[in-house]
Amino acid sequence: MADFNKILTPGNYEKGELNVVIEIPTGSNHKIEWDREHACFMLDRVEPIAFAKPCNYGFIPQTIDEDGDELDALVITDQPLTTGIWLKTRILGVMKFVDDGEVDDKIICVPADDRNNGDRYQTLEDLPKRLIEQIEFHFNHYKDLKKPGTTTVKGFKDAKEAKKVITAAIDRYDEAHPENKMKKDTEKFISDTKKAFSDAAKEWKDSLEQQK
Secondary structure, X not given: OOOHHHHOOOOOHHHXXXXXXXXXXXXXXXXXXXXXOOOEEEEEEEOOHHHOOOOEEEEOOOOOOXXXXXXXXXXXXXXOOOOOOEEEEEEEEEXXXXXXXXXXXXXXXXXXXXXXXXXXXXXXXXXXXXXXXXXXXXXXXXXXOOOOOOEEEEEEEEHHHHHHHHHHHHHHHHHHOHHHHHHHHHHHHHHHHHHHHHHHHHHHHHHHHHHO
16 A cells, blocks of 8 residues: 555645545544554454444545644545545644544545535535534543543634644644655755746847847
8 A cells, every 4th residue: 555645645635625534434443544554454443333434534644743743634525535535635624633632633624526515615614503413422521431521612713723733633644754854845946947947038038029
């Protein structure tokens, strides 16, 4: 299996587009996690069926959250997505979350191209209120049978706040993987240089046209 942290980027998140790899489908009580050491998925545990996931659960490649894992994402779809696929999503917001004393925020998003519902979900406010309540209840209580009181949903914030969380997670990844930052800096330099040459060529061409 391909190493998603090597073949995928977080996506053009500043413009609202985010790449997400799915770990757990909607409705599953299997706690499937990406094993970064072996570059494959593993079943970490089986949760009580009462705490099956209310939405698809995945991670954003080339990010590190404050808990040391990849930054999590909750992907809202009408039908469950399959473990191991990746998709481009639209950022709606972020669920601020603390798990056993550690910040473990969840970015909330939807498929970037959802023709079934006409892309009607553009902000958190567009999601059904009952769905938000179910997500909040799930994450407040899904560990109650083993470690009650260890998870707390701190609230829901908009896409602007979500992008700040993503930026910080990308910075942590780059700090831990300096070769990745060097690669991005090189790619940006090449892109900027090409643009500069293209702009200069256009100006020269326009100048010649004006002299005719």
